[in-house]
Amino acid sequence: MNSGDHGSPGDRLARAGGVFEDDALIDQLNRALWSMWSRLERLPRSDVFWSHTNHRTTWCKVEDFARRCVDRNPSDETARWALVGLSMHAGSFGGLRSSPRTPRRVTRQCTT
Numbered sequence: 001m002n003s004g005d006h007g008s009p010g011d012r013l014a015r016a017g018g019v020f021e022d023d024a025l026i027d028q029l030n031r032a033l034w035s036m037w038s039r040l041e042r043l044p045r046s047d048v049f050w051s052h053t054n055h056r057t058t059w060c061k062v063e064d065f066a067r068r069c070v071d072r073n074p075s076d077e078t079a080r081w082a083l084v085g086l087s088m089h090a091g092s093f094g095g096l097r098s099s100p101r102t103p104r105r106v107t108r109q110c111t112t
Contacts, residue, residue, distance in 0.1 A: 032081030
C-alpha cells in the first residue's frame with residue numbers, strides 16, 4: 001500500500017513478523033483502514049477536505065482525513081486505529097507490510 005497510490009481498500013496489511021503483531025491486531029487495523037477508506041469515499045466532493053485535490057481517494061488522503069477526524073473528535077476510535085495502522089505500515093512501529101500486490105515501501109509524497 002503506497003500512501004500516494006489510489007490502490008483499493010482491498011489491499012490489506014499482512015503480518016511481517018514484527019514484535020507488535022498478532023492476528024487480532026492486524027484484523028482490527030484492516031477493519032479501521034477499510035472503514036476510513038469508505039468514509040472518505042462517502043464524503044461529498046463539495047466538502048472543504050477535497051479543495052485543491054483531484055477528488056480521488058488515496059491512502060495519503062485517508063491518512064489526512066483520519067487526522068482531521070481525530071482532531072475534530074479525539075474519541076473517534078476508527079480514525080485512531082487507522083492512524084496506528086498507517087504508522088505501522090510506514091515503519092514507524094516496524095510491524096506491518098502490504099500484501100504482495102502492492103509496493104512494500106510507503107512514500108509520503110502525496111499528490112492532489
